[in-house]
Amino acid sequence: EPEVTQTPSHQVTQMGQEVILRCVPISNHLYFYWYRQILGQKVEFLVSFYNNEISEKSEIFDDQFSVERPDGSNFTLKIRSTKLEDSAMYFCASSETVRQPQHFGDGTRLSIL
Amino acid sequence: KQEVTQIPAALSVPEGENLVLNCSFTDSAIYNLQWFRQDPGKGLTSLLLIQSSQREQTSGRLNASLDKSSGRSTLYIAASQPGDSATYLCAVFSGGYNKLIFGAGTRLAVHP
Numbered sequence: 460e461p462e463v464t465q466t467p468s469h470q471v472t473q474m475g476q477e478v479i480l481r482c483v484p485i486s487n488h489l490y491f492y493w494y495r496q497i498l499g500q501k502v503e504f505l506v507s508f509y510n511n512e513i514s515e516k517s518e519i520f521d522d523q524f525s526v527e528r529p530d531g532s533n534f535t536l537k538i539r540s541t542k543l544e545d546s547a548m549y550f551c552a553s554s555e556t557v558r559q560p561q562h563f564g565d566g567t568r569l570s571i572l
Numbered sequence: 573k574q575e576v577t578q579i580p581a582a583l584s585v586p587e588g589e590n591l592v593l594n595c596s597f598t599d600s601a602i603y604n605l606q607w608f609r610q611d612p613g614k615g616l617t618s619l620l621l622i623q624s625s626q627r628e629q630t631s632g633r634l635n636a637s638l639d640k641s642s643g644r645s646t647l648y649i650a651a652s653q654p655g656d657s658a659t660y661l662c663a664v665f666s667g668g669y670n671k672l673i674f675g676a677g678t679r680l681a682v683h684p
Contacts, residue, residue: 494672500676501675501676502616503674504671504673507670507671514670515671517671552672557603558604558623560621563615563616563618565614
C-alpha cells in the first residue's frame with residue numbers, strides 16, 4: 460500500500476541553525492500538510508499546501524517556517540533559526556482530495572540543543 | 573473556534589472486552605471525522621473516516637459512529653486484544669479551517 464515517507468527519522472540540531480525536513484507524499488495525492496506534536500501534547504496543524512501554494516497556515520507558522528514542493532515528489536518544511544521550543548515530532552500528511560483521508564508519515568523527531 | 577475533546581484520557585481493560593472511546597467537537601460544520609491510532613514514538617495510522625453525511629463506518633472489529641448535530645463520535649472496539657494497546661486520536665476536518673483538528677487522545681491498554 461502506498462505510504463508517506465519522511466526523512467530523516469531523527470534530527471538533532473544546535474539552536475539557531477536551519478533544518479529541512481523532507482517528505483514524499485503518496486504519488487496521486489494533491490493536498491499536503493505539516494503537523495507537529497510536542498511531547499505530551501496534541502497534534503497541531505502547521506500548514507496546508509495545494510496547487511503549489513499555501514492554502515492555510517496556523518499562528519505557529521510564522522516567518523521562521525517555509526514549505527516548498529521543489530519537484531514532483533518531494534515536499535519540504537524549512538525551519539530557520541531554530542529555537543528550543545521547536546523540538547517536537549513533525550508529521551507530513553497527504554490526501555487525494557480534501558474529503559479523503561489524510562495519510563501520515565512516521566514523523567521526524569526534531570531535537571534542538 | 574473548533575475544539576475536540578476525547579474521554580476518557582486513559583483506559584485499561586482486560587483482553588476480550590468491548591469498549592467505547594468518545595470524541596466530541598464544538599462546531600458541527602465539519603466535512604469529515606477521522607480516527608487514528610498512534611503507537612508510542614510512531615506516526616498516525618488512519619483507522620476510519622466518516623463523512624459528514626454518514627452515520628457510521630466499520631472496519632473489522634472497529635466501528636465508528638457520527639452524530640454531527642450533537643457534535644459527537646464514538647469508536648467501538650469489539651473483543652479487544654493486547655495488540656490494540658495504543659493511543660487513539662479523533663480529528664475533525666472543517667472546510668472553513670482546511671485542516672485536521674485533533675483531540676488529545678485516549679491511551680488504551682489491553683492486558684492479557
